[in-house]
Amino acid sequence: MSLTTTIQNATQTLVDHLDELTALDQAIGDGDHGLNMKRGAQAIQAKLAEMEGKGLHESLKTMGKTCVAMIGGSSGPVFGTLLMTLGKELPPEPTSQDFAVALRASIEALTRLGKAEVGQKTLLDVLDPVQKVLAAGGSDLVARVRQCAFDSAQATADMDATRGRSSFLGERAKGHVDPGSRSMALIIGAVCDSLQAS
Numbered sequence: 001m002s003l004t005t006t007i008q009n010a011t012q013t014l015v016d017h018l019d020e021l022t023a024l025d026q027a028i029g030d031g032d033h034g035l036n037m038k039r040g041a042q043a044i045q046a047k048l049a050e051m052e053g054k055g056l057h058e059s060l061k062t063m064g065k066t067c068v069a070m071i072g073g074s075s076g077p078v079f080g081t082l083l084m085t086l087g088k089e090l091p092p093e094p095t096s097q098d099f100a101v102a103l104r105a106s107i108e109a110l111t112r113l114g115k116a117e118v119g120q121k122t123l124l125d126v127l128d129p130v131q132k133v134l135a136a137g138g139s140d141l142v143a144r145v146r147q148c149a150f151d152s153a154q155a156t157a158d159m160d161a162t163r164g165r166s167s168f169l170g171e172r173a174k175g176h177v178d179p180g181s182r183s184m185a186l187i188i189g190a191v192c193d194s195l196q197a198s
Helices: 003-016 018-028 033-045 056-070 075-089 096-114 124-136 141-158 165-173 179-197
Strands: none
Touching: 003 018, 003 033, 003 056, 003 179, 018 033, 018 179, 033 056, 033 075, 033 179, 056 075, 075 096, 075 179, 096 124, 124 141, 124 179, 141 179
């Protein structure tokens, strides 16, 4: 499956889950995460023709800059930094180990950006376990990465929120999945689905 088709699938997944992401953010945030992600996803889709024929590095850089420009709140810089760091770190035809190394660099960049750490109910709680699965390698890797992403996002419901707007809720944030983590899982899941279909 082509890179632009994979990008189309991943961004459309966010658009299709607008209501779910909005509901998650209404529970523990300010309720705009779904709309922000939809806006960013559609802005990336508008650049698909421009990205056609470009390599992974340039496409990731374009998507990262688009996220920073178009997604409101903290999600713009977060998803933008993630994509741009991946673009900087990944070779043209990456292996799973290349992805593991690049994802580790991205996690470190996001930690510096938001002063957040793993275990604080953020999308790092999806990226970190996924990175470890990639680093370990082995059989059925794509399926295991996909499952890890969804399981890890769901696990944020049991975490205390100590970063972002949800941290003001204290115990009331318990039982609610972190919206950014769910968005991250949806993106990873869509990419994995595209890889398995190709």
